[in-house]
Amino acid sequence: MSALATMFAATRAEGRAALIGYLPAGYPSVAGAIDALKAMVAGGVDAIEIGLPYSDPLLDGPTIQQAVDAALKSGTTTPDVFETVKAVAQTGAPTLVMSYWNPIERLGAETFADRLVAAGGAGVITADIIPEEAGSWIQASTRTGLDRVFLVAPSSSDARIASTVSVASGFVYAAAVMGVTGAREHVGEQARDLVRRTKAHTTLPVCVGLGVSSGAQAAEIAEFADGVIVGSAFVRCLLDAPSPEAGARAVRELAEDLASGVRRAALTSRAP
Numbered sequence: 410m411s412a413l414a415t416m417f418a419a420t421r422a423e424g425r426a427a428l429i430g431y432l433p434a435g436y437p438s439v440a441g442a443i444d445a446l447k448a449m450v451a452g453g454v455d456a457i458e459i460g461l462p463y464s465d466p467l468l469d470g471p472t473i474q475q476a477v478d479a480a481l482k483s484g485t486t487t488p489d490v491f492e493t494v495k496a497v498a499q500t501g502a503p504t505l506v507m508s509y510w511n512p513i514e515r516l517g518a519e520t521f522a523d524r525l526v527a528a529g530g531a532g533v534i535t536a537d538i539i540p541e542e543a544g545s546w547i548q549a550s551t552r553t554g555l556d557r558v559f560l561v562a563p564s565s566s567d568a569r570i571a572s573t574v575s576v577a578s579g580f581v582y583a584a585a586v587m588g589v590t591g592a593r594e595h596v597g598e599q600a601r602d603l604v605r606r607t608k609a610h611t612t613l614p615v616c617v618g619l620g621v622s623s624g625a626q627a628a629e630i631a632e633f634a635d636g637v638i639v640g641s642a643f644v645r646c647l648l649d650a651p652s653p654e655a656g657a658r659a660v661r662e663l664a665e666d667l668a669s670g671v672r673r674a675a676l677t678s679r680a681p
Contacts, residue, residue: 435485452664532556
């Protein structure tokens with residue numbers, strides 16, 4: 410089994426959802442991001458998404474954009490992303506890259522896949538490409554055994570969901586709300602309906618992202634989803650911290666709260 414499949418098997422055995430955390434590489438520095446990502450794992454995050462900083466992040470809200478812009482201005486490169494993956498994967502947590510398509514295409518899908526495998530990466534979440542246009546990535550990821558994660562949204566038709574999950578592996582990323590990333594006070598009912606519609610077409614785990622910022626919200630989503638994805642709230646910890654060290658501590662504290670939330674759901678009403 411892939412690293413992700415093994416991880417989801419373990420969380421299912423515990424009767425709970427997985428907790429997946431995101432931070433961009435290179436913020437507050439390459440080393441600082443690595444420290445924060447490791448702190449996230451130490452706090453109870455089951456799998457890691459490492460964002461590849463990109464100059465036109467259409468899906469990302471202002472919080473992530475601020476950190477990505479700083480990472481780019483400090484000179485963070487794609488090789489830095491692979492170095493970050495290598496360091497974080499050594500924790501044992503499945504480590505994915507979340508990327509827009511342009512950086513992958515620029516390097517070459519086959520080369521990108523080979524370098525990610527060499528770094529110990531588990532797969533890639535491609536934020537802005539549909540399966541019909543991802544032939545080169547499907548081929549490269551199949552050859553190397555990397556999981557390929559595609560997104561579905563509340564606006565996705567049943568036919569679109571079916572075509573997307575037919576070529577996905579690892580898990581399906583269900584965007585809980587329409588719009589850019591960012592922590593929100595409430596996670597709408599759209600998320601529950603989207604998970605239900607997606608599960609009608611696949612046996613892959615379905616994980617919900619966009620908006621989660623607290624253990625209470627994580628527990629709410631963990632009642633119906635296979636995984637809870639948190640990004641902007643972790644980035645905000647780093648942006649608000651007076652130092653990289655304080656940021657890593659804040660990231661770990663948030664991870665502990667979120668991990669408590671997904672485990673709390675396992676003890677209450679989450680369906681097996």
